Amino acid sequence: MVWKRGGLVAEARTGGQRVALLHLDESQPVVLEGPAAAIWELIDGKRSEQDIWAELEATFEDVLGEMQAQAELFLASLEARRLIEPANAA
Amino acid sequence: MGAQLSEILNEEIESKESGFSRRRVVKGVAWSVPVIVTAVASPAAAASPSSVSATASWVTGAAPQYSKIGGGGTKYSGTAPSVLSLKNTGLSAFSGTVSVTVTLTPVGSVLVGIGVESLAPATRSGSVSFSQHVSTSSFSYTGTISVGQTISFQASYNYETINPKPSNVTYTFRMATSVVLTPSVGASISLAPTTSPDPTIRF
Structure with missing residues (x-):
């Protein structure tokens, strides 16, 4: 399986350590740190x-x-929040 | 393919150590569970979602049948919890993802490990992994739990394929369970239901 970042996701980051994400259909951003980032x-x-x-x-x-x-679970969580999607999706 | 992960992390460290030319190599950074953290709510949103509150417990019911991985073969009996019960004790409905990870560690020396094959209606993430007869199974369930509602996850068990199989022995395992509730809005909570008695399998 190959994943890509969601097309409706805005992001801001500080280096590779902390990333803030906002799906444009949502009203609240999320933050990824450490291994998640x-x-x-x-x-x-x-x-x-x-x-x-x-x-x-x-x-x-x-x-x-x-x-x-744990990483598989994390990817499933990202997909559930529509922050990522399969790269080969139509 | 893009930059390696260690290069990305090293670039970050270098940028923070601008006074030094020495390049520090990031190896052996401690792994921790990757999680999605919900950012601090704005004042307008802060009043809407109440925090998640729930309890989780294992219920030992009918004796399980341990099935061979991949199906077929002889089934063996034993004891183990049959149902993971999750109750919403909060003041609002929970809507989001329930992540469950179960680890079964042998007590003493064993020739065969056991694992949780399924936890219906949750979906298993990947295969049941065995290492030194210690198994890890991960499951995910996305849905809504109303206030006061209890949902039940039905467990079924399997055992490692070993040749020759042991006979006339009973193996005992310690069961550790992690339950993480991640609401679509709001902070996650973690629960750790205990197990008693310990799961066993009789060959």
Whole structure:
């Protein structure tokens, strides 16, 4: 699966550490920090989920081995809020 | 493909250390659960959504049948919770996503791990993962829970495919559950229902 950022999402960021997002149909922005912001930076419409897992594993120390499962849940949450969408969607 | 994640993070660090030319390599940054944080509400919106309040608990009902991963094969019996019960104890309806992660860790030495195969009506995110016979299963459910309403998630269990399988033994596991309620508007809350007695499987 390849994800891209939603077409109706406005964003502002400070480097790669903190990202504020607003879906233009909503009235309240959300903020991503740390690993959440890092994952957002990797969602570019080109990287597959496997590419994202690989970059996360190369960057973060995952003591409990739950990184991929938690990242999958996070992507599902982003999709539920329409902040991302499948890159191959019509 | 664009810049590597470590390059993005390093650029951020370099920009903050403008007085130094030394490049610090970001490796082994501690992983933490990625979450969506709802920004502070504007005064106009602050009065509308009330905070989420809920309780979650496991209920041990009928003895579960542990099914082989992928189906087929012999089914084994044992004890384990059968229903995860989630009640909205707040003053307003909850509308959003319920994320559930269940970890089953063996007590002592085992040859086979067990995992939560399904948690209907929630949808499983990815496959049940096993590492050193410790399983992790993640589920997601999007919907609305009215004030005072209780919704039930029905659990079914599986076991690792191991050859040869053990016989005439009972394995015990510790069950840890994380429940995160993320409303479409407002802050998330986390719940950690406990399990008693510990799940077992009899081969």
